[in-house]
Amino acid sequence: MATTSIERSATLRRPSSKTGLVGWLTTVDHKKIGILYGMTAFAFFIVGGIEALLIRMQLAGPNGDVLTAEVYNQLFTMHGVTMIFLVIMPMTAAFMNYVMPIQIGARDMAFPRLNAMSYWLFLLGGLFLNSSFLFGQAPSGGWFGYAPNSLFAYNPGPGMDFYAVGLQILGIASLASAVNFIVTILNLRAPGMTLLRMPVFSWMTFVTAFLLLFALPVLAVGLFELTADRILGTNFFDVGKGADPILWQHLFWVFGHPEVYIMILPSFGIVSEVLPVFSRKPLFGYAAVVFAGAAIAFIGFGVWAHHMFAAGLGPIANTGFALSSMVIAVPTGIKIFNWVATMWGGRIRLTAPMLFAIGLVAQFTIGGLSGVTHAIAPHDYQQTDTYYIVAHFHYVLFGGGMFGIFAGLYYWWPKIFGRMLNETLGKLNFWTMFVGFNLAFFPMHMSGLWGMPRRTYIFPPGMGWDLMNLLSTIGAFTIAFAVLVFIVNAVRSHRVGEEATGDPWDGRTLEWSVESPTPEHNFHETPIVHSRDDWWNTKYEEDTQGRPVRVPAGAADDGEQLDVGARERGIHLPDPSYWPLVVAIGITVIGYGIVFLRPQGPASNQWSAGGILFIVLGVVTLLSGYFGWVLEPLEEPGGDDH
């Protein structure tokens, strides 16, 4: 690649190394950032998984004595927070970063440095949250941190401060990404790539970004109020001063329910890519699938109070929210039927990605149906805070979200790393995970309906729950084995994996039209898009019966090229930069300052000098990062900015 740069001042030179540690620390390449997201999220996946295994060891039988109540509370809270904010969201962000720009025919994201900042904030925010273990107390108020229960008076120690500030840091990262994804999709599509020719995964990225954009600020306000209550002694949640005890629940779930779709829609997108490729048929009802995704997102903002039926909102509110919650099952059902119809009559190849995709369709349907049962308010009274709920959300988030992510890992792995994963190990991975998953979570439906409450660190014998819990524990360890198989497969592929061609699956979308791994500038020539599934249509024509017939090599009409000779001229790519990392460090240091500002609680008059020092240091780092960022020479006038 050529950087035909204009003159640079010596003091503000941008780093130019593309390899080695500096290359990774300063990269603004969406593909490298995607890989970083994926690897980091996988590391957190292992951390969250170990937390889950500890929980299941404790609950393997009655009167478990592996963990104390306090440690148990910290583990289930951190398991939830980790899996939601540090695994599923960033894993999908990894695919969005890597795949989406290539799918729409772009060379990078709209704001490459902002993209790098999002990644660094995610990494540092995740480490920040987990570092709470080192400071003696991890968050222990559940992933939804209900106030007033999470106030200092009821939950002293730094745990919930780490929770509130940590989620705030991760929120900034996601918000910046959301803006970036939306602007990229609106502005950087290749010529001819109309919105309704866009691959479904890119569509779901777009929809998810809007969900993030509107849901996160509400969480941010809730977290600011919680932090202010815990540090400054304000009265947002102090019921003694007349505050409303369910304000937090409203603010949290106005964010929290869209968050559910933020986690699942990208996986729906992945499945909508995988199923057509391995059925050798176009996606059935493309427009219906896209609009159903948008409808889910839109209705998703009107259902939050179904998390609060038992909070006593009154019959009118409960009825309204029960109805809206049932309505949301309609677009979800549309998607499921379209996927089934895509496979119907197709020439199905049961490869690993396909198996995971079918696994999602089946398991998400079970989770969706149990979801409809809690939309019925009286039914929900019976299920609230039992293991039935735990079964439900693991079916949608693990059986749906994680299975979709694994489908994506197996599907895009050759494109990202240039080597195939082993199919036999992949199938072993799928079947062990499928069996382990159902063994772990299906019995929870039963134990829940038989009355076992969630978040209890111990249960007495003789309640009829022993067998179900033992099965769940065995299932959890089976899942752990499946994850080990995946790791073995990944390492093996790195060492001796078969080299992948550009298009190993006979794919349909643009990312399969370039070599594997993707070249740094993505496309040698900007592609011109003529239809949906454009890459497929350059390879196949339909015969009179509508069956695909391969076009002879070289006969495809690729006479049109937008920028002939782009390779010779050199392609402009954004230069690497240190400043996103500096900004992210500044924000994280401020976070530590806030957490340690008031170690004795808001009632005391003690302010910690260390906390103030950290805030000052953080602000200085942040401001210098900001000014470095703005004043950094761009490679051409009118290039990217903020």
Next chain:
Amino acid sequence: MWVFLASEAMFFGSLITTYMLYKDRTANGPGPTDIFDIPFTSVSSFVLLMSSLTMVLAHDGAVKRDEGRMRLWLLATAMLGTVFIGGQVFEFTSFVSEGMTITTSPFSSSFYLLTSFHGIHVTVGILFLLGLYTLSRLGRLPMEDDIRVDMIALYWHFVDIVWIVIFTFVYLIPVG
């Protein structure tokens, strides 16, 4: 920028909702009718509104490629913003001396959080304006590329509009 502002609208929306919920919960401390000085706040609101006018003039200068005029009005906008912030600091100080701190009641907590977040947005806006001014002075703001001026102008108007909403909901509705 439009996309980001949509997100900001949700942010202030949530803060205002909290305030509306809590405006009567004063825990025996001072309430809105006891403490607000409507004429004073009206004047500072007027100042902020005028800054939108100067921002338009600055933007017009940028569009017409008249860098000197743009700089002049940028400075004027920043100055009006600073006057507004000064007014807010004065207002907070007088409220505290009348016995309403951020910890007094749910009303006071939500009032201070909402208005100070708005204040922070104005402050950030002033920094943006001064940044533009500096870039322009250094000759680093090419006039044919005024997307930055566009974005910052948009941001500034947004912060102004939010203040109109806050002024109505926070100051006028509880008192009127």
